[in-house]
Amino acid sequence: MLELRGIKVAYGGVEVVHGVDLELDRGEVVGMIGPNGAGKTSVLRAICGLVRPSSGEVLFEGRALGGMAPERIARLGIALVPEGRHVFKTLTVAENLRMGEIGGNENGRALERMLDRFPILRERAGEHADRLSGGEQQQLAIARALLGRPKLLMIDEPSLGLAPKTIDLIYELLAGLREEGTTMLLVEQNAARTIDFCDRCLVLGGGAVRARGGREELREDSDVVHAYLGGAR
């Protein structure tokens, strides 16, 4: 479904991603882990067109995305929940969700279904988004992304700044999405949890892939994982 071929990303002449390959099939859940500055977010940004790769190719359903504007890529069905959520703070929860419906067809029913899935958002539908707690904002950001009916959902640090109990809740919601066959690409700091949750993981370090594989393989490759991630968390 998604294929990255030798993606390189540079900012102001400094290359931060040195050729990353990745293949993602429909229904798969893949995680990207690695220390801060490893290039994880840059890879996500390259996929959704927020930064143009200096070389390499991004293919989505066989179609090259090179040079496409971010909004066009979003309409093809790639949704990004950015780090720090970025909800529309001065709009209400309901208004935020309306913004998520890119197509806008049958909008009433899709929204209802989303509110069933995220009951807390129904409870707070009329409130301004900046009144929500961090965990609630994260749910709102994910719900907003889902309303665009994405084929691929990418989430940057879903657990960032959340209480341990709230992280459990977010991962329960993500597990529900996984059961329904949602294709997901997650970027996380919490290595142990990500390796456990995802079908496969990429370990990034210094802008390159240092290890990749499923739970068992990464456990066998524990030296590499340890070198790039430190003590398992």
Add this chain to the structure above:
Amino acid sequence: MRIARLRSPRAAAVSLLVPLALVTLTALVGANGSPSLHATVVTVLCNLIVVLGLQVFIGNSGVYSFGQLGFAAAGAYVASFLTMSAAFAALQVPDLPDAIAGAQLDPLPSTLIAAVACGLLATVVGLPLMRTSTLAIPISTFAFLIVVYNVLANWESVTGGSSGLVSIPRTTSIESAALWAGAAVVVALAFKWSASGYRLQATREDEVAARSLGISVTGERLLAFALSGVLCGIGGALAVHQSGVLNPTTFYFGATVTTVTMLVLGGARSVFGAVLGTVALSTVNEILHDVEGGGSLFGLVSIGNTPGLAAIGVGLILLATMISMPDGISGGREVGELPWLRRLRRATRTSPLPAVSGASGTREPASGELRAEGISVTFGGLRVLRGVDLALRRGEALGLIGPNGAGKTTLVNVLSGFLVPDSGAVSLDGVDVSRRSPSRLARAGLSRTFQAALPFPHLSVLESVAVGAMGVGVGRRRAVGVADEVLGRLGMRELATARAGSLPPASQRLLGVARALATDPRYLLLDEPAAGLSASEGEDLVRILEGVLEDFGCGILLIEHEMSVVMSLCPCVQVIDDGTTLRIGSPDEVQADRAVVEAYLGSSYPVAASA
């Protein structure tokens, strides 16, 4: 010993010499050109001084002022009054006091007096205006310009009214204009690189973060506004002594648009940009003006009479620049900061030497306490804090945990002066500080970081941290030493020359910690510094903060969701839930508490912790 610098001497020299060379070149072209070109170049140099005046304020504060030409007008009138012959003065401005009308000063003293007068005027005008918000300043300065124009145009017996003044001595030579312009370049760069200039740039980059470092936004803006007034006044004084005639419209809308365009075209943050923009736009303007009257473009394309071509051309250039180069031709950088030059330097840079330890010295055993009592805060009917107490002793670390939305950040906002509580009191070492502003609290030794990092994106890492020290009044040179020391301690020295905005978010958060430490705080409030750090980076952070506790002797309040960090650093943890304190105790006690597990940690916590 390693001496940290904000820039290499070579980069500083290049940043200064290239704009000076550009000024010299411009003057040489004028001096050897036709009489009309000669006159044009003098005007360009006078404009340049005004544009540099704009750069001092707009470039460093990031706030647009449309009133600076009012100071150029004031400078022009003051200087003209002082140099005009008594006979002409009696004829044109009969009500002007004799002491001024009969002064008949030389060019230099009259220019200097005009400069001082404009500095004073800018201070008086700035006092109320700089208190208005970032969005209100462009409007209120524009209103000032309108007032100045109307006074000049209507007070006939003193200003000559709308018909203006003639027979002003034409004393501004190309040499003197170039010298003044060169001096203005030096002044603008010296200001930009001074402690005051850095404090102002910090307010441009992020006002909230700047205030948290002890910087008074109003005060720094006022200083730059006054200096800008001085430069604009000099530019106006010189310009009028080139043309010999003065009219209130000379320094009104048209001139405002032209000079602001020059600044934006070149790149407002950069002094080099101001010079480049002025020279580039003047050149284009000159070529288009030639063509306007009918003629040929570079002798190739012949064009008929096209009135308005110059104005249209200037407008199009501004549009094209804003679209393709929003930071102007210079990209907002000085010559010594241009990327290709940085790359050259990186190649020859030697590896950093080991840290100079203990430069700031180990403090005497710390005593004192930051105390909050009965803090309550309500946001639009929602009670966010309901009577919370908190006590942070120096030399100790206190963990503050609780569910998202429990009120932790609100409490830090109250402690650091960003929010006035509905009830309750905050005291610092026994002194009540409940209503003090964030900048005053920072100078009193209370520093904080932010969840959202709030970096100064266009400053380098070293500059960002040095601004922290400058904010609490440390001189520039010492501030750089402090910044270097702090960066060394945090293991960020290799990043010193990187732009803060180019760092990944987690490093920006760590940079926030460095910036706060540079204020030499007695109490440090950290809002989720470990967010986005990997496990090993989190462990490093704990080690760093342990060292800070020991060497700086400050008290650390740590808001953090990463339990491994909180539990290993803090001997005491306070749990807040729903605006009240749920529990205070040791990490073991808190982690074993059923209510805490229920509200915050979650039932899977012990499993996750042992994993």
